[in-house]
Amino acid sequence: MDARQAALQVLMQVDPARQPVQPILDRMLDLTEQRQRCTDLVLGVLRNRRAIDRVITRVGAARPERIERPLLNLTRIAIYELVYCPQTPVYALVDQAVGLARAGxxxxxxxxxxALLRRITSHLVDRQVPIGGPADQRRVLPTGPRTGCLFDVDLMPEPGSADYMAVAFSLPRWLAADWLARFGYQQAFQCGLGSTRRPSVYIQPNLARVDRQSLLARLSAAGVQAEPHPAGMIRLASPGRIDRLPGYDEGLFYVQDPAAAIVVQAFHPGPQQTILDLCAAPGGKTIQILQDARGPFRVVATDKDPDRLEILRQNLGRLGLNGVEVVGSEDLAGYVDMHGPFDTVLVDAPCSNTGVLARRVEVRYRLRQVDLPRLCAGQMELLGQARGLVRPGGRIVYSTCSIQQQENQDLVTAFARRGHLVIESERLTLPSAEDPDHDGGYVAVMRA
Structure with missing residues (x-):
């Protein structure tokens, strides 16, 4: 099965508003040798579906809701390639789409x-024009940090508006309006690009077993394209399946985005400290604490989800990291009674995920503005739990992969005031498609 056939099967089975795409995609990838291409087609369509449907409506003069679902998804794949994959010849993607339709x-x-694809391609002027160039920006669909796809008809809403942002980056309109109000157009535009990019895969060397240069050499010898990242990571240019990379089974690395790595760097785990990771699963930040801490220390990891806590144990085992006490959430109070409160409590809280829309492609279909108060209530509850677990003078480190002010600055300010804490530092990272690309997120350090 080729990549387009496999991608069509996935898109026919998944409803991103109701279910995650990855399990369905993983099953289908076993049926094609073009795994990376299939993955790009599926996730690319889902990241950009609103923009793709805008092309169908405004350029193709068709109504997506009236097109049979198999033909609609087939057309979406072809338009994704047309607009976002300029290296694919136009005749090839049209012929392939028609061939798949004829296979039915x-x-x-x-x-x-x-007819629909020929109509759309007849209005195509240039698949790669500079953004902000002389072309009418209502006719340019942004596809990257500096380029877009130009048509000869008005396609986009008024540039600079929330409607424009919502179409260009397939966002809920309320979210586009929020970003515009808080960040201004230029930064909001960059957030949109960062939220629809093909996210790079970054790995952290397990320094207990290998240094970065040796791991790079190992990957290169296996034909894996990889390059060093300034933060000490390795960026994979052609990752394939992570669990099939050389060194995975030996525990030589773990996956982590640069934005996630900022969290542990914000509080510099030191000697003689006791550190609790309160929402630890699947273990990325717990592992980084072990890598970054200086001198003897004690790390405890817990999570309210026992299944995810088991995944954390498996990840620690694969990496050969034994310096963590994994405690079930139901046993945490007893542990504190026996050992006392912690010097640092890390709360990596469940959130809206608006900083990782490029990776969590379903979020843009599920998240509603009315969900934020519920999420904030849960985050405040976790911080309250952390307040009872940290010693006087200790630190609470709060992080999310959200870029929403309600979940971040506003919530931390309110909690610090209520709990008589001092905010020592805050950092908001916005998602970016610029090289090297990265996700978005937030971290704050508070002193009790």
Missing amino acids: RSAKRAGFVN
Whole structure:
């Protein structure tokens, strides 16, 4: 099965508003040798579906809701390639789409797909024009930090508006309006690009077993394209399946985005400290604490989800990291009674995930503005729990992979005032498609 066929099967099975795409995608990847291409087609369509449907409506003069679902998804794949994959020849993507429609043994359906795609390509002017150049920006669909796809018809809403942001980056309109109000157009535009990019895969060397240079050499010898990242990581240019990379089974690395690494760097675990990771699973920040801490220390990891806590244990075992006490959430109070409160409590709280939309492609379909108060209540509850677990003079480190002010600055300010804490530092990282790309997130350090 080629990549387009496999991608079509995934898109036919998944409803991103109701279920995660990755399990369905993983099952389908076992049926194609073009795994990376299939993954890009599926996730690319889901990241950009609103923009793709805008092309169908405004350029193709068709209504997506009236197109049979198989033909609609087939057309979406072709338009994704047309707009976002300029290296793919136009004739090839049209012929492939028509061929897949014809495989359903319906000449009428194949004719519809052919007519629709021919109509769209007839209005195509240039698949790569500079953003902000002389072309009318209402006719340019942004596809990268500096380029867009130019048509000869007005496609986009008024540039600079929330409607424009919502279409260009397939965002809920309320979220686009929020970003514009808080960040201004230029930064909001960059957030949009960062939220629809093809996110790089970064790995952290397990320094207990290998140094970065040796791991790079190992990857290169296996034909894996990789390069060093300024933060001490390695960026994979052609990752494939992570669990099949050389060194995975030996525990030589773990996956972590640069934005996630900022959290532990914000509080510099020191000698003689006792550190609690309160929402630890699947273990990325717990592992980083072990890597970054200086001198003897004690790390405790817990999570309210026992299944995810088991994944944390498995990750620690694969990496050969034994310096963590994994405690079930139901046993945490007894542990504190026996050992006393902690010097530092890390709260990596469940959140809206608006900083990781490029990776969590379903979020843009599920998240509603009315969800934020519920999320904030849960985050405040976790911080209250952390307040009872930290010693006087100790630190609470709060982090999210959200870029929403309600979940971050506003919540931390209110909690610090209520709990008589001092905010020592805050850092908001916005998602970026600029090289080297990264996710978004927030971290604050408070002193009790």
